[in-house]
Amino acid sequence: MSTFVTTSHGADFFGEDRHLITSLASLADYARSCLAADERDQLVQLLTAPATAEVGTEQTIPAADAGRLATQLRRVARNRYLRSKRLAASAALLADAAARAAADGEPWHWRTEATA
Structure with missing residues (x-):
């Protein structure tokens, strides 16, 4: 069974994106290392929360926070130490969706x- 997160304001026909929870946890690790300590907490919490959440759990991020998170996600996606193109693409998709919401x-x- 694969567990994933569906986000609004995505790039598909229905305006959604799907991201594996394991990919989000890996992105959180990169966010911890490439963002300043005083700005990464909300992003790391957002990326790690689905790993312990029950299926069907929903989370809503206000537009103002989404704009700030978009900037942080772009920085993670462009970080030179993020070697995985798949993770960089996930971070970029998340950043785009957050920016559209904002x-x-x-x-x-x-x-x-x-x-299943």
């Missing part, structure tokens, strides 16, 4: 799901 003035939604 630009629209809408909250950014995350939902934990699983497949």
Whole structure:
């Protein structure tokens, strides 16, 4: 069974993106190392929370926070030590979705799901 997070304001036809929870946890590790200590806490918490959340758990990030998180996610995606193109692509997709939510003035939604 694969567990993933579906985010709103994504790039697919339905306006959603799906990210494996294991990928999000790996991104959190990179965020810890490439962002300053005083700015990374919310992003790291957002990326690690789905690992312990039950399937069906939803999280809503206000538009103002989504804008700030988009900037941080872009920095993680562009970090020279992030060698995995797959993780860099996930970080870039998350940053784009967060930026769209912020630009629209809408909250950014995350939902934990699983497949058989």
